[in-house]
Amino acid sequence: MSDDTIRLVTIGRMFRRRRRILAILTLLGALAGYGTSVLLPPRYTATTSVLLPGQWEQRELLTQAEIASSSTVVDRAAATLRWSGVSASELHGQVSAAATDGNIIKVSGTADSPERAQRLSDQVAQQFVSFAAQIAGSSTESDTSAGPEALRQQVEQTNRSISDLAGAADPGRTVESVQARTELEKLRTALQDAMKKLDEADPVTNKGGMVVMGPAARPTGEAPPTRTQLIAAGALLFLLAGVVGHLVAARANRRPRTEAEIAAALGSAVLGTVDVPVERHAPRTEGRGARARFRRLLGVDTRWDVPAARTSGDEAGRRIRYRRVCARLRDQLPPPRRLLVVVADGDDIARRAAAQLAAEADRSPAPSSSSKGYPVLRVVEVSASRPTVPDRGAESGVLVVLSAGSRTAAELAGIAEACADGGHDVVGVVVAGAVRARPARPAGTPEQDATAALAGHAHASGGPV
The missing domain is CATH 3.30.1890 (Bacterial polysaccharide co-polymerase-like)
Structure with missing residues (x-):
């Protein structure tokens, strides 16, 4: 949004996704106006x-x-x-x-x-x-x-x-x-x-x-300003301050969004984009600590300045994108094809995409298929503020999976440096995008397989260097 014109649809999206914090700010403004009216005697x-x-x-x-x-x-x-x-x-x-x-x-x-x-x-x-x-x-x-x-x-x-x-x-x-x-x-x-x-x-x-x-x-x-006018003015002032604050923060946001910007920040090429279906009222990523609970209480634990997720295609179309990424990795890497899939913590869309990508790689094709030899992927989550990647073992490199606009250029550069410190080369980047899932899904969806695959893979927690 940093380079886009502020439109009414942007304001409407802000009120829909930030209605809780805006309502709290309006209530605080009304209380401030009431307190001012108590301090000022009626005239x-x-x-x-x-x-x-x-x-x-x-x-x-x-x-x-x-x-x-x-x-x-x-x-x-x-x-x-x-x-x-x-x-x-x-x-x-x-x-x-x-x-x-x-x-x-x-x-x-x-x-x-x-x-x-x-x-x-x-x-x-x-x-x-x-x-x-x-x-x-x-x-x-x-x-x-x-x-x-x-x-x-x-x-x-x-x-x-x-x-x-x-x-x-x-x-x-x-x-x-x-x-x-x-x-x-x-x-x-x-x-x-x-x-x-x-x-x-x-x-x-x-x-x-x-x-x-x-x-x-x-x-x-009473002569103006009356108590009612002070309460209304306080509520309106705090509401406008909240709206302006959201717009200023979104305008100042310089997180990479396009594939070219993400590739430049990580110093590698984008191998493809994949879709991750999400429900309209999908549960938020669980956070730890009082700060995460407080953010969930205020309703600021999800971003508001991203456009609404587009409607997803069918399941077969989504799986084709994952298989194409696996095929590009197979053609690019020499045997043995083993990769670390690095995901920043807190990026739920990227985490689900990495799990689905690992599940697709585990579905080994038939020996006579031309797709034989998909790489073996191991998913790890690292801290975005101080990332630490496991040292190189049998892996041929690192595949970074992230959602567009989720991390700053400095954080992406830190992940690339952490990969280099662990002796890994970043062989590619996969950009994940959220899409709206269809209401009806058949049994055995890729999301269920992705969850099982993620549970079966090893995870490394990111921590300070």
């Missing part, structure tokens, strides 16, 4: 709306939202509430404000109970309105001479001056006096219109009077 959020009458630009609304959640407003609210054990600095992280459509500022307060959340939101909204009114009043009083009231006084003085000038002018005796009186009246009218427009555009009048739109509604549910 409740209430919201109060403040209306800003008049015409406001978007940037001005954002400024007012910042003022509503400012430290000055929150400190005033904290001083009014006087909650024991809760400082003003803690309330800063529990208050937020946002500008919405319609010139409305949403003030939200979060607390450990619905009642406190409601009180906090209402109090911050009231302090915000009071502080905004204070800012508007102070800015108006700071520059009275330039304010609208001073301008109105100046307009009144100008009107009186205009009246005095109109009275002093010659009342209609000359054309010039009539024109002067007309111009003065126009000036008076223009000043009155300007004052009217100034009153309509007064920013203090239009933008004053913020209104709290009623008390905040008491929250009926």
Whole structure:
């Protein structure tokens, strides 16, 4: 799988073959989420709306939202509430404000109970309105001479001056006096219109009077993240971590799978491939120790990243493959034809293939047959981590039997070195593949013969050098 694209069928195969460990990881994630929810107390959020009458630009609304959640407003609210054990600095992280459509500022307060959340939101909204009114009043009083009231006084003085000038002018005796009186009246009218427009555009009048739109509604549910959300998030996070971990491990797996890669790792040629029928729910290889039992408990004692076994042909077709391997060995080796068949421990498919190969070699053909002289095979199992092969006796070499993708290149190279240390030459490699067996089998199947043959042959346990 290291060079293949990850497809949905790969994910489905992972869930089918690793459902036990993934279910355990999901349960652990749910427990972790529950533990987090116990450590974090429940939180409740209430919201109060403040209306800003008049015409406001978007940037001005954002400024007012910042003022509503400012430290000055929150400190005033904290001083009014006087909650024991809760400082003003803690309330800063529990208050937020946002500008919405319609010139409305949403003030939200979060607390450990619905009642406190409601009180906090209402109090911050009231302090915000009071502080905004204070800012508007102070800015108006700071520059009275330039304010609208001073301008109105100046307009009144100008009107009186205009009246005095109109009275002093010659009342209609000359054309010039009539024109002067007309111009003065126009000036008076223009000043009155300007004052009217100034009153309509007064920013203090239009933008004053913020209104709290009623008390905040008491929250009926917890604020996110709730306990249910934490449990679901923990379960999903651990499940995704398990899936990603499986994919990363499979992507990093560089075990030889093709015949060329296996032959290069062992330094010998592949003599053929054989099929080993397995049941869909075949028992797993028995392991020893607590680690093997723990792996069986988690369901990780079998590989998940290998494709599903293809459907096997009939028994005769499978036996033909074994006989062809025996024939190649007969043609390649000089008499006496004796070989060690080396199988790595834990490779159940290869072990069964080696036993079947030895059983086929024991079925000596008739003297007149052209297949006379099949080699005598002795099966040994060696440790993949520290292999030890028996010293050379009457054997003509070593035949390595393994399943594709079961061992790393380093482990295969170690087996080849162990064979060389024992004085053996690796004469060939046989690759075994698992296939699905037919539901019905006749009596006297090759698997039964293979088991008997394996029991009758000598075995050497692999151990440290």
